[in-house]
Amino acid sequence: MKIAYYPGCVAQESGKELDMATRWVCRNLGIELVEFPNFSCCGSGFVDEANEVLNVAINARNLAIAERAGLDLLTICSTCQGMLTLAKVRMRDPKVRSRVDAALKPLGIEYKGTAQVKHLLRVLSEDVGLPAVKAKVRRPLHGMKVGAFYGCHLLRPADEMGSESAEEPRSFEELLAAIGATPVEYRGRVMCCGFPIQFVKPSTASAIAGRQILDAKSHGADAMATPCPLCHLSLDAYQNQAAKEVHASLEMPVFHLPQVVGLALGASPEELGLRRHLVPTDAAIAKIRPSAPA
Amino acid sequence: MPDATISAPFDIYRYRPGQDAAPRYQRYTLEVAPHTPVLTALLKIRAEVDPSLGLRYSCRSAICGSCAMQINSKSRLACETHIGPEVERHGRVVVEPMRNQPVLRDLVVDQAPFWREYDRIEPHLKLDPRRPMPEGRATSMTPAQVDRFKETPRCIACAACYSACPAVEADPAFPGPMALAKLYRFVVDPRDTATQDRLVRIQPNGLWLCLRCHLCTEACPKDVRPSERIRDLKELAIAAQGGTEMGSRHAIGFKENLKDAGQLNEMKLVRATYGLGGMLGQVGQGIRVWRKKPEIMKRPRRIEGMEEVEKIYAALDPPPKEEP
Numbered sequence: 254m255k256i257a258y259y260p261g262c263v264a265q266e267s268g269k270e271l272d273m274a275t276r277w278v279c280r281n282l283g284i285e286l287v288e289f290p291n292f293s294c295c296g297s298g299f300v301d302e303a304n305e306v307l308n309v310a311i312n313a314r315n316l317a318i319a320e321r322a323g324l325d326l327l328t329i330c331s332t333c334q335g336m337l338t339l340a341k342v343r344m345r346d347p348k349v350r351s352r353v354d355a356a357l358k359p360l361g362i363e364y365k366g367t368a369q370v371k372h373l374l375r376v377l378s379e380d381v382g383l384p385a386v387k388a389k390v391r392r393p394l395h396g397m398k399v400g401a402f403y404g405c406h407l408l409r410p411a412d413e414m415g416s417e418s419a420e421e422p423r424s425f426e427e428l429l430a431a432i433g434a435t436p437v438e439y440r441g442r443v444m445c446c447g448f449p450i451q452f453v454k455p456s457t458a459s460a461i462a463g464r465q466i467l468d469a470k471s472h473g474a475d476a477m478a479t480p481c482p483l484c485h486l487s488l489d490a491y492q493n494q495a496a497k498e499v500h501a502s503l504e505m506p507v508f509h510l511p512q513v514v515g516l517a518l519g520a521s522p523e524e525l526g527l528r529r530h531l532v533p534t535d536a537a538i539a540k541i542r543p544s545a546p547a
Numbered sequence: 548m549p550d551a552t553i554s555a556p557f558d559i560y561r562y563r564p565g566q567d568a569a570p571r572y573q574r575y576t577l578e579v580a581p582h583t584p585v586l587t588a589l590l591k592i593r594a595e596v597d598p599s600l601g602l603r604y605s606c607r608s609a610i611c612g613s614c615a616m617q618i619n620s621k622s623r624l625a626c627e628t629h630i631g632p633e634v635e636r637h638g639r640v641v642v643e644p645m646r647n648q649p650v651l652r653d654l655v656v657d658q659a660p661f662w663r664e665y666d667r668i669e670p671h672l673k674l675d676p677r678r679p680m681p682e683g684r685a686t687s688m689t690p691a692q693v694d695r696f697k698e699t700p701r702c703i704a705c706a707a708c709y710s711a712c713p714a715v716e717a718d719p720a721f722p723g724p725m726a727l728a729k730l731y732r733f734v735v736d737p738r739d740t741a742t743q744d745r746l747v748r749i750q751p752n753g754l755w756l757c758l759r760c761h762l763c764t765e766a767c768p769k770d771v772r773p774s775e776r777i778r779d780l781k782e783l784a785i786a787a788q789g790g791t792e793m794g795s796r797h798a799i800g801f802k803e804n805l806k807d808a809g810q811l812n813e814m815k816l817v818r819a820t821y822g823l824g825g826m827l828g829q830v831g832q833g834i835r836v837w838r839k840k841p842e843i844m845k846r847p848r849r850i851e852g853m854e855e856v857e858k859i860y861a862a863l864d865p866p867p868k869e870e871p
Contacts, residue, residue, distance in 0.1 A: 262811035266847065267840040291852035293809035298759055299801035302781040307802070307863040314855060348869075356862035360855050409761035410772070419765055420621055421636055440620050445713045445760035452820045453755045453794040457718040461758070464717070490836050529839050 254380055256371070257319040258286035259326045261333040261482070262294045267490075268482035270526025274511035275329050275373065277520050281389060282381050286327065289318050295336035297483075298406070298449060305343075310353045312340030313364040317357070325369040327376060329511070331481035335406025335414065337370040342413045372407055374480045374510060378424045383431040391519035393433025396542035397476065399513065400437040400469035401425035402488065404481035405445050419443070425480065425510075432517035439472040441465035446479075446487040447495075455491075456498060462487045463499030470505055476537035478508040485509055490531050506534040516541075552578045555630050556639040557588065559600065563652050570650075572641075573597075581631025585640060586614050588630060589654075601653035609768060612705030616654050617643040622710035622766045645710035647723075661706045664726040668749070672733065673741040692737050699732040699776065701769040708763035708773050714756045721756040722749075724763035724773035731776040734783060746780075746787040754784060755794020786865075796820050806860055809850035813843045 264272040279286050292315050301308040316337060319326045328334040343349045344366060357364060377386055403422055411419035422443065426436035447461030466488060469477050479485050488495070489507040496503045508516075512525045516538070527534045555577050562570035575592050586604055593600045604614040607626045614625040619637045622645055633640045648656035708724035709715055715723050722730075730749060733739050754777070763773040781798065790796035800819030804812055817833075818826055826833075837843055850856070 262813075262847070266811070266813055266842040266845060267836065269840070269842055291850055291855075293850050293853075293856050294805050294811050296805065297801060297811070299798045300805065302759075302778060303785055303798040303802040304864055304866055305778070305782055306866045307860065310859045310863055311805070311856065314859065352863070352867065356859050359862075360858055362855065405758075405760040405762075410764045410774070445758045445762065447713075447717075447758065449758045449760075450714075450756055450794070452797045452817075453792075454718065457714070457756065460717045461713050464713075490840070491832070493835070494832070531835065531839055 254283070254376075255285040255287060255324060256327040256376070257322060257324040257368075258288055259292055259315065259319075259328050259333060259337070261328065261330040262297070263482040263486070264329055268485060268509070270529045271329055271482050271485070271509040271511065273524065273526045274509055274515045274520070277524050278373075278511040278515050278518065281515075281518050281520075282377075282386065284327075284376065284381065287322065287324060289322075291318055295333045297332050298336060301336065301339070306349060306352050308336070309340045309343045309349055310356050312337050313344060313353050313357060314362055316340065316366070316368050316370070317362050317364045319368040320365055325371055328370060328372050329480070329509075330483065331372070331404030331407040332483055334370060334372045338414055341366055341370065372480060374407070374424055374428065377428055377514065383427060386428070386514070387431045390432055390517045392517055392541070393544055394429075394513065394517050394541050395433045395544060397434045397537060397540045398437050398474050399429050399434045399508075399537075400439055400472065400474035400477045401429060401442050402446070402465065402469070402477050402479040402484055402507075403443055404479055404484045407480055408443060425478070428510075429478070429513065432514060434513065434517075437469060437472050437474040439468045439474070441468035444468075446481075446484040448483045448487040451487065451491065455494065458487065459491055459494040460498040462491060463495035463501070463503065466492065466495060466503050466505045467499055467501055470503065474505070475540045476506040476508055476513075476534065478510055478513045480510040482509065492532050504532065504536070506530070506532055506537040508534065508537075551580070553581055553631065553634060555579050555588070555634050557592070558639055558641045559589075559592070559653070560643040561600075561653050562650055563601075564650060579630055581629065581634075583630050584626050585618055585628045585630060585633070585642065586625035588640075589625060589642065601651075601655045603655050610703065612703035615645055615705040615707040615710065615768075617641075617645060617710065622646070622707040624705060624707070624768050627768065645706060647710055647712065647715045648706070658706060661704075661709045661723065661725070664709075664722040665704070665729065667722065667752075668726050668730040668733075668745075669741075670729050670733065672736065672739050674738060675740040688737060692735075695735045696732040698771045699728050702728065702767075702771045703769055705768065707766040707768060708771075711762045711766035713760060713762065714758050718753075718756055721753045724757075724767075724777065725771075727754065727757070727780060728771055728773040728776040731780045731783075734780065743787055746784045749780070750784050750788060750792050750795065754780060755792050757781075793820060802864070806857070807849075808847050809853050809856050810847035812847050 408419035429436040447458035451458040558572045605611040609627045714721040790799045797820040
């Protein structure tokens with residue numbers, strides 16, 4: 254399949270390993286990524302707080318770029334997924350639509366609303382399909398217990414994001430099971446990582462991250478995996494702060510979604526950028542039981 | 548013919564502070580029709596099995612807001628949650644008191660913290676006594692004006708949002724979703740004369756601690772959508788006062804940041820939010836991250852078609868005045 258690749262800012266900067274892993278996985282699963290150097294940042298929820306209609310317009314432009322090429326968009330970040338989807342929802346409001354159209358028309362940009370916005374999790378679950386993913390597994394992650402951590406904007410508000418149940422999502426756990434890992438059930442999997450207030454009040458943000466990591470750990474997780482690079486920053490890059498806030502040793506390896514898939518499909522740690530994490534992932538990888546040759 | 552029944556296991560939180568050493572879960576198994584509400588089952592348990600079970604309820608019709616509790620970890624009204632789907636998904640029904648409020652007995656919590664936050668936002672119209680509105684028009688609003696806060700009057704103050712909120716759980720400075728949604732309602736009420744004052748006072752008092760995780764909107768049984776009202780409040784606060792807090796500076800900084808290259812410049816944003824002095828406190832963490840992820844210091848490339856983004860900014864920032 255062919256899809257417009259919307260990597261988002263973080264995956265092109267501090268979360269480069271997410272971009273590396275995504276490209277590796279897509280190459281190996283026959284997903285052709287079409288790049289658009291004119292995509293802008295989605296505003297990450299912050300521009301929305303400062304100026305809602307501006308935020309909708311910026312994302313309507315991004316959507317229109319993919320539409321013009323007749324492609325759906327692939328996101329690899331819960332926040333990008335949320336912001337682009339929200340723009341589509343808000344563009345259904347005639348008042349918002351007319352203001353945004355008035356700004357876009359003079360630039361020759363026409364937003365139609367035809368392109369779908371799909372996160373990699375959904376593309377793997379629905380478009381590629383779990384049987385096809387499973388067929389490509391070369392090193393099943395048997396023995397590795399992984400806590401899926403969804404990230405808010407992939408799920409909520411449910412009526413607007415509308416891909417699966419926000420309260421009881423299953424697709425990430427099903428994907429983990431398909432690649433041989435054991436999904437861990439814990440309340441925190443659908444909770445917030447704290448990142449949006451990392452700049453407002455770091456101690457509170459890290460306390461929230463710490464709670465979710467502790468929750469995953471106390472339910473037996475060897476690692477966590479997230480479809481969102483902002484959650485990854487909170488859970489991995491700031492994990493030392495989180496540990497301080499919850500007064501516990503955490504040492505929880507946190508994978509990006511395509512990294513766990515890539516591992517199972519046979520990618521090396523270097524190809525997946527695992528050395529770029531703040532918390533080493535070796536202990537989790539060491540849990541993988543070798544499978545007997547067929 | 549009666550509906551087929553299912554055997555539904557209930558694990559109910561039991562705790563009498565001051566009397567019990569620790570909370571415990573008590574198992575009751577009931578034969579019920581799948582569409583039976585959880586509240587009906589709890590009342591049956593209390594009437595037929597264990598009269599000591601403490602719970603709060605009144606109308607049984609999702610109007611009074613009394614029976615909010617945690618059902619399989621989700622904050623919701625017991626009277627409108629059916630047993631069948633819960634058992635289907637979880638194999639049982641775990642019933643616990645709401646979070647973020649101290650337990651008084653079993654499923655009954657002390658709602659004082661929730662109501663204290665509500666009182667603090669001064670949930671009443673502040674009219675100007677020196678300038679009374681003309682007789683007969685004192686409460687008149689246009690339909691469009693009423694429309695701006697059509698969701699908030701639906702609130703039944705059940706506190707499910709307060710229970711579901713991770714910011715409330717982690718930080719006592721956060722007023723909670725319901726109080727902020729109510730504040731929004733008074734801020735956009737054209738009859739209220741304290742709009743500016745309300746916005747100025749809420750900025751340093753928790754507005755910017757909202758995580759926009761939308762867990763409140765998910766929990767709300769009346770679709771008040773508190774997280775979206777809080778977003779609206781943030782934009783109004785910025786319009787009224789500019790960037791006076793870390794949160795508002797960060798939102799404005801982010802918006803300005805995109806104007807440079809169309810992509811996020813991570814370092815520049817940190818500086819816009821914290822200022823140069825504030826950045827010093829982040830140096831240790833910054834170096835830790837930079838050693839693994841040197842791109843945090845990189846200036847992003849300017850996107851192609853940046854002039855389009857610039858023109859969108861020129862047209863919409865600040866947003867053009869809405870027609871009345």
